[in-house]
Amino acid sequence: MCEIVAGPIRIFISSPAIARHKESYPKGSIMIEIKHQFTEEVLHVLPVDSLEEANLAGIILAVADMSKLDFRRANLEGANLAVSNLWRANLRGCNLRNANLTGAVLINATLTGADLRGANLTGVDLGHAILDSADLEGADLTGANLTGADLTRARLLNTNLSGANLNYTNVTGAMYDDRTQFPALFFDPEGQGALPVGKMG
Numbered sequence: 001m002c003e004i005v006a007g008p009i010r011i012f013i014s015s016p017a018i019a020r021h022k023e024s025y026p027k028g029s030i031m032i033e034i035k036h037q038f039t040e041e042v043l044h045v046l047p048v049d050s051l052e053e054a055n056l057a058g059i060i061l062a063v064a065d066m067s068k069l070d071f072r073r074a075n076l077e078g079a080n081l082a083v084s085n086l087w088r089a090n091l092r093g094c095n096l097r098n099a100n101l102t103g104a105v106l107i108n109a110t111l112t113g114a115d116l117r118g119a120n121l122t123g124v125d126l127g128h129a130i131l132d133s134a135d136l137e138g139a140d141l142t143g144a145n146l147t148g149a150d151l152t153r154a155r156l157l158n159t160n161l162s163g164a165n166l167n168y169t170n171v172t173g174a175m176y177d178d179r180t181q182f183p184a185l186f187f188d189p190e191g192q193g194a195l196p197v198g199k200m201g
Contacts, residue, residue: 053073054071055075056074056079057079058078058079061084064084064085067089069086070089072092074091075094076096077095077096077098082101083104084105085104085105087107088108088109090109091109091110091111091114092114094114095115096114099120100119102120103124104125106126106129107125107127107129109126109130110130111129111130113134116134117135117137118138119139120140121139122140123142127149128149129149129150132154133152135154136155136159137156137159138158138159141161143164146165146166146169149170151171151174152172153174154171154175156171157179158179159180160181161180164183172192173195174193174194175196176189176196177196178198
């Protein structure tokens with residue numbers, strides 16, 4: 001397990017490793033530079049193939065390239081992932097509660113069983129992403145692209161999907177309540193197989 005303590009640090013990820021490190025690490029390896037947020041001093045360099053179960057709570061990963069990385073069961077609670085590239089990333093079982101994913105690219109990403117409660121997903125691209133059994137209670141997906149995404153059995157209680165693109169989105173068995181906001185036009189959640197849980201006080 002790779003544990004990285006959050007604090008005044010910024011993580012930069014390149015895949016494959018950037019040129020000055022390619023002699024040290026195997027071809028295709030991932031180099032993570034942990035830099036001080038204010039001085040840019042390199043605090044540590046980790047050559048890893050997986051960030052599975054990493055503790056990255058509260059970390060700043062904005063605008064980072066993390067495509068195809070393996071974050072299974074990682075703790076990213078409160079992390080800043082705004083405008084990051086998470087194309088085909090494995091975020092299965094991740095804790096992304098209250099994370100900032102504004103404008104992030106998660107096309108074809110796997111978020112099965114992920115905890116996204118209270119996350120900011122405004123403008124995110126989740127085209128063809130897998131979010132089955134994900135918990136999106138209280139998450140904001142205003143203007144998100146969910147074309148072809150799999151939301152089967154997801155929790156959509158009090159989720160804001162205003163202006164989201166739900167073309168070909170699978171919501172079979174997804175739970176929603178009277179606070180859930182769907183796109184204003186041409187989307188019938190029950191008709192698409194989602195399950196209303198009734199009014200909540």
